[in-house]
Amino acid sequence: MKVKIRRELLEYLLEMARSFYPNEFGGFLREKNGIFEEVLIIPKGHYGKGSIFFDPYLLPHDEDIKGTVHSHPAPYTRPSKADLHFFSKFGGIHIIIAYPFEEWSIKAYRSDGREVEVEVVD
Template sequence: MRRVKGISREALEFILEASRSSMPREFAGLLQAREGVISEILILPGTESSEWMAWVPVYMLPSMPIVGSCHSHPVPNPAPSQEDLEFFSRTGSYHIIAFPPFDERSWRCYDSSGRRRDLIVIESNRAQTPVFRPE
């Protein structure tokens, strides 16, 4: 298991905005971390969503490390379902569920067994973050 110390504010804001924009459908993605901070959300081709579920084609997982998943619940209930727990068991150890009204308090993090887990929000210094890195 990769150790994660937190999630960047930008990554969390992306999850919340994508969840809000997807309403009434669920949103789903995978989490990637750099230097122990969840900083990227990966959306796989073929991901499907409806008002009741989101489906991520795990057979399309890239060969890059994934630390967990994120998805939304269109109702204000952050508890993971049985289907969520099955998905969690295949996609890492950090799983974020966002729920209405999709603000900074409307999300929870769980481990792969569905137990709540603390995850701090890490502020980044945007002035030092490169927007484009030439190869």
């Protein structure tokens, strides 16, 4: 399995991760025609150095949301136990961007925690 993400979105996500550092940031990914094209930054989120808290009732009902993204302010892309629990609740694809927030420091996972390949498209 492979997940596709638009280069412009990927560059924006990398910049968001850098700007939130040393805290995590998070968002929900909108997919169009099989490609992640947009991000909805978590509304009224509480962003910490090791976690993000938010009220899921503030999320809009949006059938184009097919994944999530969040950063890790450490150089580890492996999902934590809390990440895996979150993945199981929201389904779809989950992208983790690890420090130093470069294209090579990105990994994507299915809801069960299995890694999937990331393809950047222009």
